[in-house]
Amino acid sequence: MTNKVLIINFEEIYLKGKNQKIFIKQLVRNLKRKLANYKNYLDFTKAHGGSYFIEIIEDIPENILQDIIDKVKNTPGITGFYVADTTGISMEEIAEKSVQHTRQYVDEFESFAVIAKRINKAVGFNSMDIGRRVGSDISEKLNKKVDLTKPDFKLYIKVRGKYTLIYSKIIPGIGGLPVGTSGKAIAMLSGGIDSPVSTFMAMNRGLHITAAHFHSVPKTSPQSIDKVKMLVKKLTDFQGQIKLYLIPVLDIQQAIAKHTDSRLRLILLRRIMLKIGKKIAEKEKAKALVTGDSLGQVASQTLENMKATEEATDMLVIRPLVALDKKHIIETAKKIGTFDVSILPHDDACGLFTPKSPETKAQLKYVKEQCNKLDIEDLVNGTLQKAETVIISDTDKMPEYIL
Ligand code: ATP
Ligand code: MG
Numbered sequence: 001m002t003n004k005v006l007i008i009n010f011e012e013i014y015l016k017g018k019n020q021k022i023f024i025k026q027l028v029r030n031l032k033r034k035l036a037n038y039k040n041y042l043d044f045t046k047a048h049g050g051s052y053f054i055e056i057i058e059d060i061p062e063n064i065l066q067d068i069i070d071k072v073k074n075t076p077g078i079t080g081f082y083v084a085d086t087t088g089i090s091m092e093e094i095a096e097k098s099v100q101h102t103r104q105y106v107d108e109f110e111s112f113a114v115i116a117k118r119i120n121k122a123v124g125f126n127s128m129d130i131g132r133r134v135g136s137d138i139s140e141k142l143n144k145k146v147d148l149t150k151p152d153f154k155l156y157i158k159v160r161g162k163y164t165l166i167y168s169k170i171i172p173g174i175g176g177l178p179v180g181t182s183g184k185a186i187a188m189l190s191g192g193i194d195s196p197v198s199t200f201m202a203m204n205r206g207l208h209i210t211a212a213h214f215h216s217v218p219k220t221s222p223q224s225i226d227k228v229k230m231l232v233k234k235l236t237d238f239q240g241q242i243k244l245y246l247i248p249v250l251d252i253q254q255a256i257a258k259h260t261d262s263r264l265r266l267i268l269l270r271r272i273m274l275k276i277g278k279k280i281a282e283k284e285k286a287k288a289l290v291t292g293d294s295l296g297q298v299a300s301q302t303l304e305n306m307k308a309t310e311e312a313t314d315m316l317v318i319r320p321l322v323a324l325d326k327k328h329i330i331e332t333a334k335k336i337g338t339f340d341v342s343i344l345p346h347d348d349a350c351g352l353f354t355p356k357s358p359e360t361k362a363q364l365k366y367v368k369e370q371c372n373k374l375d376i377e378d379l380v381n382g383t384l385q386k387a388e389t390v391i392i393s394d395t396d397k398m399p400e401y402i403l
Contacts, residue, residue: 004065005165006054006072007082009173024052027077027178033240034071037395038064069171071394074237076204077181078173082156084165089123091133094157094164098134099141101166102155111147112138116157123159130157174204179239182206184286185318186277189213189244191227191346194292194321196235196338197329201320202290203238210284211235212245214273219250220347229392230341236394237337245280247387249273252379253353259373262355267305267362268370269353271312275380278315280387288316294329295322300358308362312371 010027028044031054035042041064043055054072056065065083072081087097102112116130134157135146144153158165187199189211203209213228225246232244249269256268277289293301310317321329333339 003059003086004056005084005086006056006068007084007165007167008052008054008072008078009050009080009170010052010077011050011079023077023178023181026181027075028052030077030178030180030240031072031075034075034394035068038068042068071237073171073173075178076174076176076206076238077178079175080170080172082167082170084167086163086165089120089159089162089164091125091130094130094159094166095133095137097164097166098155098157099137101168102138102142102153105153105168106142106144109144109152111145111151112153112155113146113148113151114138114155114157116159118159120159120161130159174238176204177206179203179206180208183288184208184210184281184284185288185290186281186284186286187211187290188273188277188292189228189231190292191224191231191342191344191348192292193333193339193342194294194297194329196231196292196342197332197336198290198292198320199235200238200332200336200338202318203235205320207288207290209235209239209290210243210245210280210286212247212273212277212280214247214249214276215348216250216253216353217248224346224348227341227344227346229390231338232392233394233396234337234341236392236396241391241393243284244390244392245387246390247276247383249383252383255374255379257353260370261366263357263359264362264367264370265353265355266300266358267308267367268374270309271367271371272376272379272383274309274313274315274317275376276384276387278313279380279384281315288318289313290318290320292321293319294324294326297326299360302360304361304363305359308364308367311364311367 032044041056041058041060043057045053045055069083072078085097085101087093114131114134116127118127118130138144139146154168156167182205185202185207187202187209189195189199199209211232215225217225232242236242252272253269256265260268274289281289293306295301330339333342
């Protein structure tokens, strides 16, 4: 017996006209993957009038229902959803369930309206009859007043073929587009605050992400890698499974330190990171790189430096944070749950490598001259051979971070 139904709304997808089918298909695929552990409880049904239904077909423990709700909330492409109660199609059942449903919110409103729709024409009463009966029961039993023009609380009732849906409060989703509908990208993920946010934003525009992290183990502690794994794990809330490349860059840093102008160290390292990113993109069939650069956030994040870095690759480099201020980035990091992990102490690959006075306005010609002092092909290919990959899934246990 169906006892609850999630009614999922997706305005943005809905607006997509002929692409709509593809988008919904991808969204459902993503949802099925995320909810795979609970598949015995669930029945995915087709969209009805701009909404998609997930029926809960078995009695379900409260904690599992909550977990399902959390997973749906975090699925890109969903603007909001209702958790509808269900009951039979007789007037008695509808009235009883409506009062029971509304009772949960009794402290939150004074006036209400019943918005009823009878899709099943065989029931022997019409939408107005439902409105009248349920309206008077709620007024009487819960001591509230009907207000059809400006109600504090709206109760929706839909009498369908075999059951009636009763629902009221919309739970906001994160919106955006279903992961995978915009193609694939490689997200450059440090252990900082910014890149997990830029990775999330890319996912939320429909990009399927593979993450790449550059580390200097053993010069930096192995915990710096655990931290990145924890960040990736948080991001699996939005994209069920993420492949993470772990790329050791100590050899590259040593070569740069030995042969080039120390003021350009970071720019040269970043250039090589982008080149490695491109190779990974080719392997993963990705069409862009995503970074957490934000203009002017630190002295070195200037247009000149971004240009001198980006010039190293012909790949599209997406910078979702470029025009966001730090406050906004931190708010998002808190919202998506990465902030607390990002602020754990760690030593990162670039931190230990930062020169005393980094270049803030790199001249491309000079950068290229310095690049010529390195055997970049060799460094890129040698490093790639040492890269490892892990696949992190939303159902995995969190890696431990030991201080
Ligand atoms: P974040 O908070 O993401 O570390 P940031 O403000 O500290 O960003 P930078 O350290 O200058 O800025 O790095 C800019 C971007 O370069 C990062 O957002 C990230 O996309 C990429 N990046 C930097 N270091 C690494 C790394 N070790 N591994 C992967 N990507 C990195
Ligand atoms: Mg950083």
